[in-house]
Amino acid sequence: MIHVSMIVNGKAASADVDSRTLLVQFLRENLRLTGTHVGCDTSQCGACVVHVDGRAIKSCTALAVSLEGAEVTTIEGLAKGGKLHPMQQAFQDNHGLQCGFCTPGMIMSAIDMVNRKGSHLDEHTIREELDGNICRCTGYHNIVKSVAQGAREMATAGAAKAAE
Amino acid sequence: MSATGIGASVKRTEDIRFITGKGHYTDDINRHGQAYAYFLRSPHAHATINKIDASAALKAPGVVAIFTGDDIAADKVGGLICGWMIHSKDGSPMKAGAHPALAQGKVRYVGDHVAVVIADTYAQAREAGEKIVVDYGVLPAATDTATTAKPGAPQVHDVAPNNTVYNWHIGDKAATDAAFAAAAHVTKLDLINNRLIPNAMEPRAAVGEYDSGTDALTLYTTSQNPHVARLVLSAFIGIAPEHKLRVIAPDVGGGFGSKIFIYAEETVCVWAAKKIDRPVKWTADRTEAFLSDAHGRDHVTHAELALDVGGKITGLRVHTIANLGAYLSTFSSSVPTYLYGLLLSGQYNIPAIYCEVDAVYTNTAPVDAYRGAGRPEATFVVERIVEIAARQLGRDPGEFRRANFVTSFPHQTPVILAYDAGNYGGALDKALALADYKGIGARKAASAAKGKLRGIGFSAYIEACGLAPSAAVGSLGAGVGLWESAEVRVNPIGTVEVLTGSHSHGQGHETTFAQLVSQRLGIPFENVSIVHGDTDKVQMGMGTYGSRSGAVGMSAVSKALDKIEAKAKKVAGHVLEASEQDIEFKDGKFTVKGTDKAIDFASVALQAYIAHKFNGQELEPGLKETAFWDPTNFTFPAGVHICELEIDPETGVTTIDRWTAVDDFGALINPMIVEGQVHGGVAQGIGQAMLEGAVYNGDGQLLTASFMDYCMPRADDLPSFRVETIETRCPSNPLGIKGCGEAGAIAAPPAVINAITDAVGHEDVAMPATAQVIWRAAQKAILKRAAE
Ligand code: FES
Ligand code: FES
Numbered sequence: 014m015i016h017v018s019m020i021v022n023g024k025a026a027s028a029d030v031d032s033r034t035l036l037v038q039f040l041r042e043n044l045r046l047t048g049t050h051v052g053c054d055t056s057q058c059g060a061c062v063v064h065v066d067g068r069a070i071k072s073c074t075a076l077a078v079s080l081e082g083a084e085v086t087t088i089e090g091l092a093k094g095g096k097l098h099p100m101q102q103a104f105q106d107n108h109g110l111q112c113g114f115c116t117p118g119m120i121m122s123a124i125d126m127v128n129r130k131g132s133h134l135d136e137h138t139i140r141e142e143l144d145g146n147i148c149r150c151t152g153y154h155n156i157v158k159s160v161a162q163g164a165r166e167m168a169t170a171g172a173a174k175a176a177e
Numbered sequence: 178m179s180a181t182g183i184g185a186s187v188k189r190t191e192d193i194r195f196i197t198g199k200g201h202y203t204d205d206i207n208r209h210g211q212a213y214a215y216f217l218r219s220p221h222a223h224a225t226i227n228k229i230d231a232s233a234a235l236k237a238p239g240v241v242a243i244f245t246g247d248d249i250a251a252d253k254v255g256g257l258i259c260g261w262m263i264h265s266k267d268g269s270p271m272k273a274g275a276h277p278a279l280a281q282g283k284v285r286y287v288g289d290h291v292a293v294v295i296a297d298t299y300a301q302a303r304e305a306g307e308k309i310v311v312d313y314g315v316l317p318a319a320t321d322t323a324t325t326a327k328p329g330a331p332q333v334h335d336v337a338p339n340n341t342v343y344n345w346h347i348g349d350k351a352a353t354d355a356a357f358a359a360a361a362h363v364t365k366l367d368l369i370n371n372r373l374i375p376n377a378m379e380p381r382a383a384v385g386e387y388d389s390g391t392d393a394l395t396l397y398t399t400s401q402n403p404h405v406a407r408l409v410l411s412a413f414i415g416i417a418p419e420h421k422l423r424v425i426a427p428d429v430g431g432g433f434g435s436k437i438f439i440y441a442e443e444t445v446c447v448w449a450a451k452k453i454d455r456p457v458k459w460t461a462d463r464t465e466a467f468l469s470d471a472h473g474r475d476h477v478t479h480a481e482l483a484l485d486v487g488g489k490i491t492g493l494r495v496h497t498i499a500n501l502g503a504y505l506s507t508f509s510s511s512v513p514t515y516l517y518g519l520l521l522s523g524q525y526n527i528p529a530i531y532c533e534v535d536a537v538y539t540n541t542a543p544v545d546a547y548r549g550a551g552r553p554e555a556t557f558v559v560e561r562i563v564e565i566a567a568r569q570l571g572r573d574p575g576e577f578r579r580a581n582f583v584t585s586f587p588h589q590t591p592v593i594l595a596y597d598a599g600n601y602g603g604a605l606d607k608a609l610a611l612a613d614y615k616g617i618g619a620r621k622a623a624s625a626a627k628g629k630l631r632g633i634g635f636s637a638y639i640e641a642c643g644l645a646p647s648a649a650v651g652s653l654g655a656g657v658g659l660w661e662s663a664e665v666r667v668n669p670i671g672t673v674e675v676l677t678g679s680h681s682h683g684q685g686h687e688t689t690f691a692q693l694v695s696q697r698l699g700i701p702f703e704n705v706s707i708v709h710g711d712t713d714k715v716q717m718g719m720g721t722y723g724s725r726s727g728a729v730g731m732s733a734v735s736k737a738l739d740k741i742e743a744k745a746k747k748v749a750g751h752v753l754e755a756s757e758q759d760i761e762f763k764d765g766k767f768t769v770k771g772t773d774k775a776i777d778f779a780s781v782a783l784q785a786y787i788a789h790k791f792n793g794q795e796l797e798p799g800l801k802e803t804a805f806w807d808p809t810n811f812t813f814p815a816g817v818h819i820c821e822l823e824i825d826p827e828t829g830v831t832t833i834d835r836w837t838a839v840d841d842f843g844a845l846i847n848p849m850i851v852e853g854q855v856h857g858g859v860a861q862g863i864g865q866a867m868l869e870g871a872v873y874n875g876d877g878q879l880l881t882a883s884f885m886d887y888c889m890p891r892a893d894d895l896p897s898f899r900v901e902t903i904e905t906r907c908p909s910n911p912l913g914i915k916g917c918g919e920a921g922a923i924a925a926p927p928a929v930i931n932a933i934t935d936a937v938g939h940e941d942v943a944m945p946a947t948a949q950v951i952w953r954a955a956q957k958a959i960l961k962r963a964a965e
Contacts, residue, residue, distance in 0.1 A: 031300070033300075041205075045207075046198070047198070047201075047202075047204075047205035048197070048198015048199065048200070049198070050202070050378075050379070050430075051204075051380075051460075052378045052379070052380070052463065053462075053463040053883070053884050054462045054463045054464055054883070055463065055883045055884055055885050057883070057884035057885060058378065058463075058884060060378060087198065088196075088197065088198035089197065089198040089199075091197070092197055097196065097197070101196040101197065104192070104196050105188055105189065105192040105193070105196055106188065108188075108189065108849050108850065108852075108853050110192060110195055110196065111431070111683035111684070111685070111853060111857060112377070112378070112379065112428075112429065112430045112431040112682055112683030113191070113192070113194075113195025113196075113200050113428065113430065113683070114200075114202065114377075114378040114379040114430030114431060115378050116195050116196060117195075117196075117198050120196065136897065139892070140892040140893040140895075141892075141893050143891070143892035143893070144891055144892065144893055146891075146892075147378065147884065147889050147891060148378065148892075149376055149377055149378050149431050149433070149857075149861075149889070150378075150431050150683045150853075150857045151853060151856055151857050151860075152856035152857045152858075152859055152860030152861075152890075152895060152898065152921075153856075153860065153890075153891075153892040153895055154856040154895075154897050154898050155853055155856065156892065157892065157897065
């Protein structure tokens, strides 16, 4: 057993884990943060995407012990003070989810996309950038619309914050 | 229309928990003291099990127990069942081989369950599993759909000679033969409907729990129909009587049919929980899902269409071999028969149809219902052969279809179904306009100028869903009735809980059902909550599949609301001191006709429970009603989808440029959700047509057992969709709903293949039409043209 500590959603979190424990297992089983999902065993589906030190990663593909001291944000950490993140709101507004299983990973990937590519995302870019996330329910049409709206509103929210 | 009533695109209530990571899927559930199950699976497609030596594994760290098929049999627990009896044309019942939850003596497909290891952690269970030594006697495997029934093929079950489950038929052979004898033109088609793997994003999971104090079991499971699971586990498998078994299907991450069935894993988890007196949890990894979820489709078909000199269809003859895999899954036998043969009339007036289906065993995973279930297979046959006939006769594909459409209703087909209402020409007109069909010539020329090939493909599909009138399906062999139940509980302060036997695994019932209740009772949408997925809360239900939640589930709610309204009127009459007949109910208010005396719904609810204003002997206190709704007919959603695509003949890379869907789903409760269902269905249909295909090699190894080998549609594989509707109300239910869940998956494959074959100019394109397949087809066309 190895002791590992991280900052998860702004709070210190630690546990003694087996060296082979994946980040997603640490989150789901040790911290009971079950919003991050596991949809595959080949790093293909993106249901497990979280942010580590500000960048999206597939948490099924990282060992917990390799992330000592890291800052992790999961889907549970997005809404602040009872207010949804603009990307979460966009998924509801545009019916960007059906069963909801892929959704946490989709939202985390979408926010990362905006962080990397800016808030003016055309359909082609969004579709290409979502290549690492599989959804079986929606046919992606409404996910694409959600991401476009979320990106615009992240920019607006960012501008409003800067003006404060 | 109110902002939250019927017909409004209300944003979904359930979204909040999903977008914040607060959903409760089965794998999110952890019970105190739980142990973990690992299933040791067969690496061979076909083998005898000579000996299982678990002695080393039993000594491995953390191991609690290891069970095999003999342990389950010793407890008198039965095997898994197939709940739909099909008779062969000679009258003999289908040949169902035994299907033990853990194999006994023989394994029949790669992934078949050999033993279960239960340990303190999943990693320990899995490691111990690797220490079990199984002595297999490997046998040759039967894996090929087309040839498994031929003499000399390896035999999967002794009870089914020639690997044949049944030879079924439907229709009038003599009339069909006569139509062909008199035909002016016959179009022939050989096709394969490719095998698919459903791949709901949430893998199957189960948690079994035993309470020794009450001798009661609880099973949390990824199910589309928890009550059916309980019924089967109780009455047929013998786990526990129903009143001692609670089945909970919490949030379920997609089903598409694959979570209808009662599988080995949940059976073993709930049985073992009692055995070891500890909760037992299992979650499939994706590889297990590929290997052991029931697959879909897998038909080999020959079809012939007879036409008269004027191009009217006079007959259809179909022979299909349907692969059911190694065991009969829960509803597998119904899929290539009553959900397939009955749909072969399509939207067309076809006087004579005859269809034969040979269902066969192979050493592959069981095959059962997958989104559309039988109807996509039927639509692929009909819409491909009709398209080819139009091309052979030099007719416009749209106008050729129109000339053969059913135009008057009700319409009795030669294959049992009676279509009740529709407007096939109307959907076609609208689709042609939206797709700018007039401009296709110019767009083809523009593509050609760039060295590209452009094609357009139609699919005028029909489906029968809203499953289904119980007596009708009973007469066709179903082991259960297909009604639905609802209970409407009005609380004293006027809020409402609706308990439904339908189950949502992405369909949004918590929103749509609440829309109905809010509108009918005139109460705020927020005051309604929908309860589903728990056999201890909902008395009984048949679950969600076959696009039945709206047409059947909501009809049950509607019927219960009728009773609520009737009772509330009585209460209001007493309170307002008027006769019940004089009470009108509108917009949430009870009014004495012709007066301004009124009382709102919430106050009536309170009065019903206080029971001061009426005699409790004459009128029961309280306001709670139950209804069971049994449909009087199937529902018949239909529509036209048009696919337009462009092919790069140098690479085979194909881009779907426009997707136009015009569907008639009858009345819509929530258009936003309906559109989403079409998007998802079409995506799965395009997946079948262009990307997906399960491949077994000759040894029965599944070569496509991961997302790296089985091509799931991703965002950059698909276009945006143009989705519109027309409405002819369904006459067989109070809400006029037809159902929309499967339409896209049914409509899409022939639209895609018709477009590709239009572009390349020949019919030799099989599914999945990957870039390589299309490249070959395009090159063949170029060579053919050069030779001419
Ligand atoms: S679970 Fe991480 S990519 Fe699928
Ligand atoms: S919403 Fe179900 S997998 Fe995306």
